[in-house]
Amino acid sequence: xILVRLLPxxxxxxxxxxxxxxxxxxxxxxxxxxxxLTFPPPAFGLRWYEAYFGSAxxxxxxxxxxxxxxxxVVLATTLGTLAALGITRLPRPLRVFATGLILSPLIVPGxxxxxxxxxxxxxxxxxxxxxxxxxxxxxxxVPFVVTSVTASLAGLDPRLEQAALSLGATPxxxxxxxxxxxxxxxxxxxxxFAFITSxxxxxxxxxxxxxxxxxxxxRMWDDLRFQIDPTIAAVSTLTIVLTAVLMGCAHFLRxxxxx
Amino acid sequence: MSExxxxxxxxxxxxxxxxxxxxxRRAVPFLLTAPLLVYMLVFYALPVLAMLLRSLNDPTWSFxxxxxxxxxxxxxxxxxTTFNTSVTVTAGCLLLGYPVALGLVRAKTLAPLILIVIxxxxxxxxxxxxxxxxxxxxxxxxINEALLALGMIDRPLRILNTSLATQIAMIHILLPYMILPIxxxxxQIDPSLIRAASGLGASPFMTFRQVILPLSMSGVxxxxxxxxxxxxxxxxxxxxxxxxxxxxxxMLIADxxxxxxxxxxxxxxxxxxxxxxxxxxxxxxxxxxxxxxxxSMK
Numbered sequence: 001x002i003l004v005r006l007l008p009x010x011x012x013x014x015x016x017x018x019x020x021x022x023x024x025x026x027x028x029x030x031x032x033x034x035x036x037l038t039f040p041p042p043a044f045g046l047r048w049y050e051a052y053f054g055s056a057x058x059x060x061x062x063x064x065x066x067x068x069x070x071x072x073v074v075l076a077t078t079l080g081t082l083a084a085l086g087i088t089r090l091p092r093p094l095r096v097f098a099t100g101l102i103l104s105p106l107i108v109p110g111x112x113x114x115x116x117x118x119x120x121x122x123x124x125x126x127x128x129x130x131x132x133x134x135x136x137x138x139x140x141x142v143p144f145v146v147t148s149v150t151a152s153l154a155g156l157d158p159r160l161e162q163a164a165l166s167l168g169a170t171p172x173x174x175x176x177x178x179x180x181x182x183x184x185x186x187x188x189x190x191x192x193f194a195f196i197t198s199x200x201x202x203x204x205x206x207x208x209x210x211x212x213x214x215x216x217x218x219r220m221w222d223d224l225r226f227q228i229d230p231t232i233a234a235v236s237t238l239t240i241v242l243t244a245v246l247m248g249c250a251h252f253l254r255x256x257x258x259x
Numbered sequence: 260m261s262e263x264x265x266x267x268x269x270x271x272x273x274x275x276x277x278x279x280x281x282x283x284r285r286a287v288p289f290l291l292t293a294p295l296l297v298y299m300l301v302f303y304a305l306p307v308l309a310m311l312l313r314s315l316n317d318p319t320w321s322f323x324x325x326x327x328x329x330x331x332x333x334x335x336x337x338x339x340t341t342f343n344t345s346v347t348v349t350a351g352c353l354l355l356g357y358p359v360a361l362g363l364v365r366a367k368t369l370a371p372l373i374l375i376v377i378x379x380x381x382x383x384x385x386x387x388x389x390x391x392x393x394x395x396x397x398x399x400x401x402i403n404e405a406l407l408a409l410g411m412i413d414r415p416l417r418i419l420n421t422s423l424a425t426q427i428a429m430i431h432i433l434l435p436y437m438i439l440p441i442x443x444x445x446x447q448i449d450p451s452l453i454r455a456a457s458g459l460g461a462s463p464f465m466t467f468r469q470v471i472l473p474l475s476m477s478g479v480x481x482x483x484x485x486x487x488x489x490x491x492x493x494x495x496x497x498x499x500x501x502x503x504x505x506x507x508x509x510m511l512i513a514d515x516x517x518x519x520x521x522x523x524x525x526x527x528x529x530x531x532x533x534x535x536x537x538x539x540x541x542x543x544x545x546x547x548x549x550x551x552x553x554x555s556m557k
Binding site: 008009011012015016018019020021022023025026029036037038039079080082083085086087088089090098101102104105107108109110111112113115116117118119120121135136138139142146171196200202203206207217220221224232233236239240243244247251 | 287288289290291292294295296298299300302303304305306307308309310311313355358359361362373376377378379380382383384385386387388390391392393394395397399400401404431434435488491492494495499509512513516521524528531532535536539
Protein backbone atom coordinates (compact mmCIF):
# COMPACT_ATOMS: atom_id res chain seq x y z
CA UNK A 1 0.00 0.00 0.00
CA ILE A 2 2.72 2.45 0.95
CA LEU A 3 4.48 1.58 -2.31
CA VAL A 4 1.39 2.41 -4.34
CA ARG A 5 1.15 5.75 -2.60
CA LEU A 6 4.82 6.53 -3.10
CA LEU A 7 4.86 5.56 -6.78
CA PRO A 8 3.33 8.81 -8.12
CA UNK A 9 5.66 10.86 -5.93
CA UNK A 10 8.60 8.85 -7.25
CA UNK A 11 7.54 9.45 -10.86
CA UNK A 12 7.16 13.18 -10.25
CA UNK A 13 10.54 13.21 -8.51
CA UNK A 14 12.20 11.54 -11.51
CA UNK A 15 10.69 14.03 -13.96
CA UNK A 16 11.80 16.92 -11.77
CA UNK A 17 15.28 15.37 -11.71
CA UNK A 18 15.19 15.29 -15.52
CA UNK A 19 14.33 19.01 -15.50
CA UNK A 20 16.99 20.11 -13.04
CA UNK A 21 19.86 17.72 -13.79
CA UNK A 22 21.22 19.29 -17.03
CA UNK A 23 21.43 22.70 -15.35
CA UNK A 24 23.22 21.18 -12.36
CA UNK A 25 25.70 19.34 -14.59
CA UNK A 26 26.64 22.51 -16.49
CA UNK A 27 27.20 24.32 -13.20
CA UNK A 28 29.37 21.52 -11.81
CA UNK A 29 31.39 21.16 -15.02
CA UNK A 30 32.15 24.89 -14.98
CA UNK A 31 34.14 24.40 -11.75
CA UNK A 32 36.17 21.55 -13.25
CA UNK A 33 39.95 21.82 -13.63
CA UNK A 34 40.06 19.42 -16.58
CA UNK A 35 40.74 20.92 -19.99
CA UNK A 36 38.04 18.83 -21.60
CA LEU A 37 34.48 18.01 -20.64
CA THR A 38 34.40 15.19 -18.16
CA PHE A 39 32.04 14.32 -15.37
CA PRO A 40 32.53 14.10 -12.46
CA PRO A 41 35.41 16.57 -12.66
CA PRO A 42 38.81 15.31 -11.43
CA ALA A 43 39.20 18.41 -9.25
CA PHE A 44 37.45 21.72 -8.69
CA GLY A 45 38.79 25.18 -9.44
CA LEU A 46 38.04 28.49 -11.03
CA ARG A 47 40.16 27.88 -14.11
CA TRP A 48 37.34 28.43 -16.62
CA TYR A 49 36.07 31.51 -14.85
CA GLU A 50 39.60 32.93 -15.05
CA ALA A 51 39.64 32.03 -18.73
CA TYR A 52 36.38 33.92 -19.19
CA PHE A 53 37.25 37.02 -17.19
CA GLY A 54 40.73 37.14 -18.70
CA SER A 55 39.61 37.09 -22.30
CA ALA A 56 38.58 40.17 -24.28
CA UNK A 57 37.00 37.76 -26.76
CA UNK A 58 34.43 36.93 -24.10
CA UNK A 59 34.18 40.22 -22.21
CA UNK A 60 33.49 42.38 -25.25
CA UNK A 61 30.37 40.41 -26.30
CA UNK A 62 29.28 40.42 -22.65
CA UNK A 63 29.37 44.22 -22.60
CA UNK A 64 27.55 44.42 -25.92
CA UNK A 65 24.82 42.16 -24.54
CA UNK A 66 24.52 44.13 -21.31
CA UNK A 67 24.32 47.49 -23.10
CA UNK A 68 21.86 46.25 -25.69
CA UNK A 69 19.68 44.71 -22.97
CA UNK A 70 19.80 47.92 -20.91
CA UNK A 71 18.72 50.02 -23.89
CA UNK A 72 15.97 47.50 -24.67
CA VAL A 73 14.71 47.79 -21.09
CA VAL A 74 14.38 51.58 -21.40
CA LEU A 75 12.73 51.50 -24.82
CA ALA A 76 10.45 48.50 -24.30
CA THR A 77 9.33 49.53 -20.81
CA THR A 78 8.50 53.09 -21.90
CA LEU A 79 6.66 52.15 -25.09
CA GLY A 80 5.03 49.10 -23.51
CA THR A 81 3.79 50.86 -20.37
CA LEU A 82 2.29 53.75 -22.37
CA ALA A 83 0.55 51.30 -24.71
CA ALA A 84 -0.75 49.21 -21.80
CA LEU A 85 -2.32 52.35 -20.33
CA GLY A 86 -4.16 53.09 -23.56
CA ILE A 87 -4.91 49.74 -25.10
CA THR A 88 -7.90 48.68 -22.98
CA ARG A 89 -9.67 51.95 -23.83
CA LEU A 90 -9.29 51.65 -27.59
CA PRO A 91 -12.41 50.96 -29.68
CA ARG A 92 -12.81 47.24 -30.24
CA PRO A 93 -11.54 46.62 -33.79
CA LEU A 94 -8.41 48.68 -33.18
CA ARG A 95 -7.89 47.03 -29.79
CA VAL A 96 -7.98 43.56 -31.35
CA PHE A 97 -5.49 44.65 -34.02
CA ALA A 98 -3.18 46.31 -31.48
CA THR A 99 -3.25 43.31 -29.11
CA GLY A 100 -2.57 40.93 -31.97
CA LEU A 101 0.33 42.99 -33.27
CA ILE A 102 1.91 43.51 -29.85
CA LEU A 103 1.61 39.88 -28.72
CA SER A 104 2.49 38.30 -32.08
CA PRO A 105 6.26 37.99 -31.42
CA LEU A 106 5.37 35.34 -28.82
CA ILE A 107 3.78 33.17 -31.51
CA VAL A 108 5.56 33.96 -34.78
CA PRO A 109 8.43 31.46 -35.14
CA GLY A 110 11.76 33.04 -34.23
CA UNK A 111 13.36 32.28 -37.55
CA UNK A 112 10.59 34.12 -39.45
CA UNK A 113 11.05 37.23 -37.29
CA UNK A 114 14.82 36.97 -37.60
CA UNK A 115 15.03 36.74 -41.38
CA UNK A 116 12.31 39.37 -41.85
CA UNK A 117 14.29 41.78 -39.71
CA UNK A 118 17.52 40.81 -41.46
CA UNK A 119 15.87 41.33 -44.85
CA UNK A 120 14.68 44.86 -44.04
CA UNK A 121 17.51 46.07 -41.78
CA UNK A 122 20.19 45.04 -44.26
CA UNK A 123 18.71 47.44 -46.86
CA UNK A 124 19.32 50.34 -44.48
CA UNK A 125 22.83 49.30 -43.52
CA UNK A 126 21.83 48.48 -39.95
CA UNK A 127 23.22 44.95 -39.83
CA UNK A 128 26.19 44.64 -37.50
CA UNK A 129 25.28 47.67 -35.37
CA UNK A 130 24.21 47.61 -31.72
CA UNK A 131 21.34 49.95 -32.68
CA UNK A 132 19.86 47.24 -34.90
CA UNK A 133 20.07 44.77 -32.01
CA UNK A 134 18.25 47.22 -29.72
CA UNK A 135 15.56 48.01 -32.30
CA UNK A 136 14.90 44.33 -32.99
CA UNK A 137 15.10 43.05 -29.41
CA UNK A 138 12.68 45.74 -28.25
CA UNK A 139 9.98 44.24 -30.50
CA UNK A 140 10.56 40.83 -28.90
CA UNK A 141 10.58 42.25 -25.35
CA VAL A 142 7.50 44.48 -25.63
CA PRO A 143 4.87 41.70 -25.30
CA PHE A 144 6.17 40.85 -21.83
CA VAL A 145 5.99 44.48 -20.69
CA VAL A 146 2.47 45.00 -22.07
CA THR A 147 1.05 41.78 -20.55
CA SER A 148 2.68 42.48 -17.21
CA VAL A 149 1.54 46.12 -16.98
CA THR A 150 -1.95 45.27 -18.30
CA ALA A 151 -2.28 42.67 -15.54
CA SER A 152 -1.40 45.22 -12.83
CA LEU A 153 -3.76 47.78 -14.36
CA ALA A 154 -6.56 45.24 -14.23
CA GLY A 155 -6.08 44.99 -10.48
CA LEU A 156 -6.14 48.76 -10.08
CA ASP A 157 -9.14 50.35 -8.40
CA PRO A 158 -10.32 53.06 -10.88
CA ARG A 159 -11.81 55.04 -7.98
CA LEU A 160 -8.30 55.93 -6.82
CA GLU A 161 -7.60 57.74 -10.09
CA GLN A 162 -11.04 59.32 -10.07
CA ALA A 163 -10.51 60.53 -6.53
CA ALA A 164 -7.20 62.15 -7.49
CA LEU A 165 -8.76 63.82 -10.53
CA SER A 166 -11.79 65.05 -8.62
CA LEU A 167 -9.54 66.46 -5.90
CA GLY A 168 -7.97 68.65 -8.54
CA ALA A 169 -4.88 66.72 -9.62
CA THR A 170 -3.92 67.17 -13.25
CA PRO A 171 -3.93 64.00 -15.39
CA UNK A 172 -0.12 64.12 -15.34
CA UNK A 173 0.06 64.39 -11.56
CA UNK A 174 -2.52 61.60 -11.24
CA UNK A 175 -0.36 59.34 -13.38
CA UNK A 176 2.93 60.06 -11.58
CA UNK A 177 1.54 60.13 -8.04
CA UNK A 178 -1.29 57.61 -8.10
CA UNK A 179 -1.29 55.26 -11.11
CA UNK A 180 2.44 54.68 -11.56
CA UNK A 181 3.20 53.86 -7.89
CA UNK A 182 0.34 51.36 -7.92
CA UNK A 183 1.42 49.59 -11.10
CA UNK A 184 5.15 49.85 -10.38
CA UNK A 185 5.57 46.11 -9.61
CA UNK A 186 4.03 45.26 -12.98
CA UNK A 187 6.30 47.74 -14.76
CA UNK A 188 9.37 46.36 -12.99
CA UNK A 189 8.44 42.75 -13.79
CA UNK A 190 8.00 43.79 -17.43
CA UNK A 191 11.41 45.51 -17.38
CA UNK A 192 13.10 42.40 -15.94
CA PHE A 193 11.49 40.21 -18.59
CA ALA A 194 12.60 42.68 -21.27
CA PHE A 195 16.18 42.49 -20.00
CA ILE A 196 16.28 38.69 -20.02
CA THR A 197 14.57 38.47 -23.41
CA SER A 198 17.26 40.62 -24.97
CA UNK A 199 20.17 39.19 -22.99
CA UNK A 200 19.33 35.57 -23.95
CA UNK A 201 18.20 36.20 -27.53
CA UNK A 202 20.13 34.29 -30.18
CA UNK A 203 18.22 33.76 -33.44
CA UNK A 204 17.88 37.43 -34.41
CA UNK A 205 21.46 38.01 -33.24
CA UNK A 206 22.69 35.25 -35.56
CA UNK A 207 21.39 37.20 -38.54
CA UNK A 208 21.90 40.85 -37.67
CA UNK A 209 24.74 41.10 -35.15
CA UNK A 210 27.30 40.78 -37.99
CA UNK A 211 30.83 41.35 -36.82
CA UNK A 212 30.19 44.73 -35.21
CA UNK A 213 27.68 43.82 -32.52
CA UNK A 214 28.48 40.26 -31.47
CA UNK A 215 26.41 39.47 -28.39
CA UNK A 216 27.20 36.90 -25.72
CA UNK A 217 24.79 34.20 -26.97
CA UNK A 218 26.15 34.75 -30.49
CA ARG A 219 29.72 34.35 -29.20
CA MET A 220 28.76 31.14 -27.39
CA TRP A 221 27.11 29.80 -30.52
CA ASP A 222 30.19 30.55 -32.64
CA ASP A 223 32.38 28.83 -30.08
CA LEU A 224 30.17 25.73 -29.93
CA ARG A 225 30.55 25.25 -33.67
CA PHE A 226 34.24 24.46 -33.19
CA GLN A 227 34.65 23.13 -29.70
CA ILE A 228 32.86 22.69 -26.43
CA ASP A 229 35.55 23.75 -23.99
CA PRO A 230 34.46 24.35 -20.41
CA THR A 231 34.70 28.15 -20.73
CA ILE A 232 31.20 27.95 -22.15
CA ALA A 233 30.12 26.06 -19.05
CA ALA A 234 31.44 28.95 -16.93
CA VAL A 235 29.67 31.53 -19.11
CA SER A 236 26.50 29.44 -19.01
CA THR A 237 26.64 29.22 -15.24
CA LEU A 238 27.05 32.97 -14.96
CA THR A 239 24.04 33.57 -17.21
CA ILE A 240 22.00 30.95 -15.32
CA VAL A 241 22.75 32.75 -12.06
CA LEU A 242 21.99 36.17 -13.56
CA THR A 243 18.66 35.05 -15.06
CA ALA A 244 17.70 33.13 -11.94
CA VAL A 245 18.32 36.17 -9.74
CA LEU A 246 16.40 38.54 -12.05
CA MET A 247 13.52 36.12 -12.54
CA GLY A 248 13.43 35.44 -8.82
CA CYS A 249 13.03 39.20 -8.31
CA ALA A 250 10.25 39.27 -10.91
CA HIS A 251 8.48 36.35 -9.27
CA PHE A 252 8.76 37.95 -5.85
CA LEU A 253 7.47 41.31 -7.11
CA ARG A 254 4.53 39.68 -8.82
CA UNK A 255 3.60 37.59 -5.79
CA UNK A 256 3.81 40.63 -3.56
CA UNK A 257 1.65 42.75 -5.82
CA UNK A 258 -0.97 40.00 -5.97
CA UNK A 259 -1.09 39.64 -2.21
CA MET B 260 -12.39 55.26 -16.86
CA SER B 261 -16.08 55.29 -16.17
CA GLU B 262 -18.13 58.07 -17.63
CA UNK B 263 -18.93 60.76 -15.14
CA UNK B 264 -22.55 61.76 -15.44
CA UNK B 265 -22.73 65.46 -16.05
CA UNK B 266 -25.71 67.75 -16.30
CA UNK B 267 -26.58 68.60 -19.87
CA UNK B 268 -24.75 71.73 -21.01
CA UNK B 269 -27.26 74.49 -21.31
CA UNK B 270 -25.68 77.68 -22.49
CA UNK B 271 -23.02 76.33 -24.82
CA UNK B 272 -23.25 77.54 -28.38
CA UNK B 273 -23.37 74.11 -29.96
CA UNK B 274 -21.84 74.53 -33.38
CA UNK B 275 -18.92 76.61 -32.17
CA UNK B 276 -18.12 74.22 -29.32
CA UNK B 277 -18.03 71.23 -31.60
CA UNK B 278 -15.49 72.86 -33.88
CA UNK B 279 -13.44 74.54 -31.20
CA UNK B 280 -13.04 71.80 -28.60
CA UNK B 281 -11.48 68.67 -30.02
CA UNK B 282 -12.06 66.23 -27.19
CA UNK B 283 -8.57 65.45 -26.01
CA ARG B 284 -9.70 62.91 -23.49
CA ARG B 285 -11.06 60.63 -26.20
CA ALA B 286 -7.79 60.86 -28.06
CA VAL B 287 -5.68 59.82 -25.07
CA PRO B 288 -5.89 56.03 -25.62
CA PHE B 289 -4.83 56.50 -29.25
CA LEU B 290 -1.96 58.79 -28.30
CA LEU B 291 -0.73 56.33 -25.67
CA THR B 292 -0.85 53.30 -27.96
CA ALA B 293 0.31 54.93 -31.18
CA PRO B 294 4.07 55.10 -30.40
CA LEU B 295 4.31 51.36 -29.77
CA LEU B 296 2.11 50.43 -32.71
CA VAL B 297 4.10 52.60 -35.10
CA TYR B 298 7.34 51.20 -33.65
CA MET B 299 6.19 47.59 -34.03
CA LEU B 300 4.99 48.19 -37.59
CA VAL B 301 8.19 49.90 -38.70
CA PHE B 302 10.78 47.70 -37.01
CA TYR B 303 9.03 44.33 -36.97
CA ALA B 304 5.74 43.79 -38.82
CA LEU B 305 6.54 45.57 -42.09
CA PRO B 306 10.01 43.96 -42.31
CA VAL B 307 8.48 40.50 -41.86
CA LEU B 308 5.70 41.26 -44.37
CA ALA B 309 8.15 42.68 -46.89
CA MET B 310 10.22 39.51 -46.58
CA LEU B 311 7.11 37.29 -46.92
CA LEU B 312 6.12 39.19 -50.09
CA ARG B 313 9.25 37.85 -51.73
CA SER B 314 7.42 34.50 -51.90
CA LEU B 315 4.98 36.09 -54.35
CA ASN B 316 7.07 38.54 -56.36
CA ASP B 317 10.42 36.85 -56.78
CA PRO B 318 11.20 37.39 -59.65
CA THR B 319 7.69 38.32 -60.93
CA TRP B 320 4.25 38.24 -59.33
CA SER B 321 3.04 34.64 -59.26
CA PHE B 322 2.21 31.70 -57.03
CA UNK B 323 5.01 29.74 -58.66
CA UNK B 324 6.96 29.31 -55.40
CA UNK B 325 3.92 27.86 -53.64
CA UNK B 326 3.01 25.65 -56.58
CA UNK B 327 6.57 24.33 -56.67
CA UNK B 328 6.29 23.18 -53.04
CA UNK B 329 3.93 20.38 -54.08
CA UNK B 330 6.70 18.72 -56.07
CA UNK B 331 9.50 19.71 -53.74
CA UNK B 332 11.00 16.58 -52.17
CA UNK B 333 13.27 18.52 -49.79
CA UNK B 334 10.32 20.54 -48.52
CA UNK B 335 8.16 17.44 -48.07
CA UNK B 336 10.88 15.67 -46.10
CA UNK B 337 11.66 18.74 -43.99
CA UNK B 338 8.01 19.43 -43.25
CA UNK B 339 7.53 15.81 -42.25
CA THR B 340 10.59 15.88 -39.95
CA THR B 341 9.39 19.10 -38.34
CA PHE B 342 5.84 17.86 -37.90
CA ASN B 343 6.98 14.47 -36.65
CA THR B 344 9.40 15.99 -34.13
CA SER B 345 6.72 18.39 -32.88
CA VAL B 346 4.19 15.58 -32.40
CA THR B 347 6.71 13.39 -30.56
CA VAL B 348 7.91 16.25 -28.37
CA THR B 349 4.37 17.38 -27.56
CA ALA B 350 3.35 13.83 -26.64
CA GLY B 351 6.46 13.48 -24.47
CA CYS B 352 5.73 16.78 -22.73
CA LEU B 353 2.14 15.76 -22.07
CA LEU B 354 3.20 12.40 -20.67
CA LEU B 355 5.83 13.94 -18.37
CA GLY B 356 4.04 17.22 -17.73
CA TYR B 357 0.68 16.04 -16.45
CA PRO B 358 2.01 14.12 -13.41
CA VAL B 359 4.25 17.06 -12.49
CA ALA B 360 1.34 19.52 -12.77
CA LEU B 361 -0.73 17.23 -10.57
CA GLY B 362 2.14 16.92 -8.09
CA LEU B 363 2.65 20.68 -8.06
CA VAL B 364 -1.00 21.36 -7.28
CA ARG B 365 -1.29 18.55 -4.72
CA ALA B 366 1.96 19.28 -2.88
CA LYS B 367 1.63 21.61 0.04
CA THR B 368 4.97 22.17 1.77
CA LEU B 369 7.03 21.08 -1.24
CA ALA B 370 5.13 23.22 -3.77
CA PRO B 371 7.57 26.19 -3.75
CA LEU B 372 10.51 23.83 -4.25
CA ILE B 373 8.79 22.03 -7.13
CA LEU B 374 7.95 25.39 -8.70
CA ILE B 375 11.61 26.45 -8.52
CA VAL B 376 12.72 23.19 -10.16
CA ILE B 377 10.22 23.83 -12.98
CA UNK B 378 10.99 27.52 -13.38
CA UNK B 379 14.79 27.50 -13.12
CA UNK B 380 15.30 25.63 -16.40
CA UNK B 381 12.37 27.60 -17.86
CA UNK B 382 14.24 30.85 -17.23
CA UNK B 383 17.54 29.52 -18.54
CA UNK B 384 18.15 30.32 -22.19
CA UNK B 385 17.47 27.74 -24.89
CA UNK B 386 21.12 28.00 -25.94
CA UNK B 387 22.43 27.09 -22.47
CA UNK B 388 19.98 24.23 -22.09
CA UNK B 389 20.88 22.83 -25.51
CA UNK B 390 24.54 23.11 -24.52
CA UNK B 391 23.76 21.19 -21.33
CA UNK B 392 22.41 18.35 -23.44
CA UNK B 393 25.55 18.40 -25.58
CA UNK B 394 27.52 17.90 -22.37
CA UNK B 395 25.25 15.08 -21.24
CA UNK B 396 24.76 13.19 -24.48
CA UNK B 397 28.14 13.60 -26.18
CA UNK B 398 30.49 10.77 -27.08
CA UNK B 399 32.39 11.37 -23.86
CA UNK B 400 29.35 12.84 -22.16
CA UNK B 401 27.98 11.93 -18.80
CA ILE B 402 25.42 9.39 -20.03
CA ASN B 403 27.97 7.46 -22.09
CA GLU B 404 30.61 7.56 -19.33
CA ALA B 405 28.09 6.31 -16.79
CA LEU B 406 26.85 3.49 -19.01
CA LEU B 407 30.45 2.47 -19.78
CA ALA B 408 31.42 2.54 -16.12
CA LEU B 409 28.42 0.38 -15.26
CA GLY B 410 29.46 -2.07 -17.98
CA MET B 411 26.13 -1.75 -19.75
CA ILE B 412 27.77 -0.85 -23.07
CA ASP B 413 31.20 -1.57 -24.59
CA ARG B 414 31.68 1.58 -26.60
CA PRO B 415 30.01 4.99 -26.49
CA LEU B 416 26.52 5.19 -27.93
CA ARG B 417 25.89 7.76 -30.60
CA ILE B 418 23.13 9.87 -29.06
CA LEU B 419 24.33 13.40 -29.74
CA ASN B 420 23.55 14.53 -33.30
CA THR B 421 20.61 12.17 -33.68
CA SER B 422 16.91 12.91 -33.75
CA LEU B 423 16.65 11.30 -30.32
CA ALA B 424 18.91 14.01 -28.88
CA THR B 425 16.72 16.70 -30.46
CA GLN B 426 13.61 15.13 -28.98
CA ILE B 427 15.07 14.78 -25.47
CA ALA B 428 16.40 18.33 -25.41
CA MET B 429 13.21 19.80 -26.86
CA ILE B 430 11.04 17.95 -24.34
CA HIS B 431 13.28 19.32 -21.59
CA ILE B 432 12.97 22.86 -22.94
CA LEU B 433 9.23 22.82 -23.64
CA LEU B 434 8.07 20.86 -20.58
CA PRO B 435 7.28 23.96 -18.46
CA TYR B 436 5.01 25.28 -21.25
CA MET B 437 2.95 22.12 -20.78
CA ILE B 438 3.11 21.99 -16.96
CA LEU B 439 2.06 25.57 -16.21
CA PRO B 440 -1.27 25.69 -18.13
CA ILE B 441 -2.26 22.24 -16.83
CA UNK B 442 -1.41 23.24 -13.26
CA UNK B 443 -3.48 26.38 -13.79
CA UNK B 444 -6.51 24.36 -14.88
CA UNK B 445 -6.06 21.87 -12.01
CA UNK B 446 -5.89 24.69 -9.50
CA GLN B 447 -9.27 25.97 -10.62
CA ILE B 448 -11.07 22.70 -9.91
CA ASP B 449 -13.42 23.14 -6.98
CA PRO B 450 -12.06 20.84 -4.22
CA SER B 451 -15.58 20.08 -3.06
CA LEU B 452 -16.15 18.21 -6.35
CA ILE B 453 -13.27 15.87 -5.51
CA ARG B 454 -14.52 15.42 -1.95
CA ALA B 455 -18.01 14.71 -3.29
CA ALA B 456 -16.70 12.07 -5.67
CA SER B 457 -14.77 10.22 -2.98
CA GLY B 458 -17.60 10.72 -0.50
CA LEU B 459 -19.91 9.00 -2.96
CA GLY B 460 -17.56 6.02 -3.02
CA ALA B 461 -15.37 6.69 -6.08
CA SER B 462 -11.87 5.22 -5.85
CA PRO B 463 -8.96 7.70 -6.23
CA PHE B 464 -8.48 6.44 -9.77
CA MET B 465 -12.18 6.88 -10.59
CA THR B 466 -12.12 10.38 -9.14
CA PHE B 467 -9.13 11.20 -11.31
CA ARG B 468 -10.60 9.61 -14.41
CA GLN B 469 -14.09 11.06 -14.13
CA VAL B 470 -13.65 14.36 -12.30
CA ILE B 471 -10.09 15.70 -12.38
CA LEU B 472 -9.09 14.68 -15.89
CA PRO B 473 -12.18 16.06 -17.69
CA LEU B 474 -12.00 19.33 -15.74
CA SER B 475 -8.32 19.81 -16.58
CA MET B 476 -8.81 19.34 -20.33
CA SER B 477 -8.77 23.08 -21.06
CA GLY B 478 -5.28 23.25 -19.57
CA VAL B 479 -4.20 20.14 -21.45
CA UNK B 480 -5.47 21.64 -24.71
CA UNK B 481 -3.76 24.98 -24.08
CA UNK B 482 -0.47 23.34 -23.07
CA UNK B 483 -0.55 20.96 -26.04
CA UNK B 484 -1.22 23.80 -28.46
CA UNK B 485 1.46 26.05 -27.00
CA UNK B 486 4.06 23.26 -26.94
CA UNK B 487 3.25 22.13 -30.47
CA UNK B 488 3.34 25.62 -31.99
CA UNK B 489 6.62 26.46 -30.26
CA UNK B 490 8.11 23.10 -31.29
CA UNK B 491 7.26 23.77 -34.96
CA UNK B 492 9.53 26.81 -34.99
CA UNK B 493 12.51 25.35 -33.13
CA UNK B 494 15.85 26.22 -34.64
CA UNK B 495 18.68 26.41 -32.12
CA UNK B 496 18.20 23.03 -30.44
CA UNK B 497 17.90 20.85 -33.56
CA UNK B 498 20.82 22.73 -35.11
CA UNK B 499 22.99 22.10 -32.03
CA UNK B 500 22.14 18.57 -30.91
CA UNK B 501 20.20 17.16 -33.88
CA UNK B 502 21.30 14.84 -36.63
CA UNK B 503 22.88 16.23 -39.80
CA UNK B 504 20.05 14.79 -41.88
CA UNK B 505 17.19 15.81 -39.60
CA UNK B 506 16.66 19.26 -41.04
CA UNK B 507 13.72 21.16 -39.58
CA UNK B 508 11.78 23.82 -41.46
CA UNK B 509 13.53 26.59 -39.48
CA MET B 510 16.97 25.18 -40.36
CA LEU B 511 16.04 24.96 -44.04
CA ILE B 512 14.85 28.58 -43.97
CA ALA B 513 18.12 29.76 -42.37
CA ASP B 514 20.08 27.76 -44.91
CA UNK B 515 18.20 29.29 -47.84
CA UNK B 516 18.77 32.80 -46.50
CA UNK B 517 22.49 32.09 -46.31
CA UNK B 518 22.32 31.23 -49.99
CA UNK B 519 20.32 34.44 -50.59
CA UNK B 520 17.49 32.32 -51.94
CA UNK B 521 14.90 34.79 -50.66
CA UNK B 522 11.93 33.63 -52.72
CA UNK B 523 12.18 30.09 -51.40
CA UNK B 524 13.02 31.16 -47.84
CA UNK B 525 10.01 33.50 -47.80
CA UNK B 526 7.71 30.76 -49.11
CA UNK B 527 8.86 28.35 -46.41
CA UNK B 528 8.45 31.09 -43.79
CA UNK B 529 4.91 31.76 -44.97
CA UNK B 530 4.08 28.06 -44.70
CA UNK B 531 5.58 27.82 -41.19
CA UNK B 532 3.82 30.98 -40.02
CA UNK B 533 0.48 29.99 -41.57
CA UNK B 534 0.63 26.56 -39.91
CA UNK B 535 1.23 28.14 -36.51
CA UNK B 536 -1.50 30.77 -36.95
CA UNK B 537 -4.10 28.29 -38.26
CA UNK B 538 -3.49 25.98 -35.29
CA UNK B 539 -3.89 28.82 -32.84
CA UNK B 540 -6.97 30.22 -34.54
CA UNK B 541 -8.58 26.78 -34.59
CA UNK B 542 -7.72 25.93 -31.00
CA UNK B 543 -8.87 29.27 -29.60
CA UNK B 544 -12.40 28.30 -30.56
CA UNK B 545 -12.34 25.34 -28.19
CA UNK B 546 -14.10 26.22 -24.94
CA UNK B 547 -11.72 27.27 -22.20
CA UNK B 548 -8.60 27.17 -24.33
CA UNK B 549 -8.51 30.85 -25.20
CA UNK B 550 -8.61 31.75 -21.56
CA UNK B 551 -6.07 29.18 -20.40
CA UNK B 552 -3.87 30.14 -23.33
CA UNK B 553 -3.92 33.80 -22.41
CA UNK B 554 -3.09 32.98 -18.79
CA SER B 555 -0.19 30.78 -19.78
CA MET B 556 1.31 33.59 -21.83
CA LYS B 557 1.75 35.75 -18.77
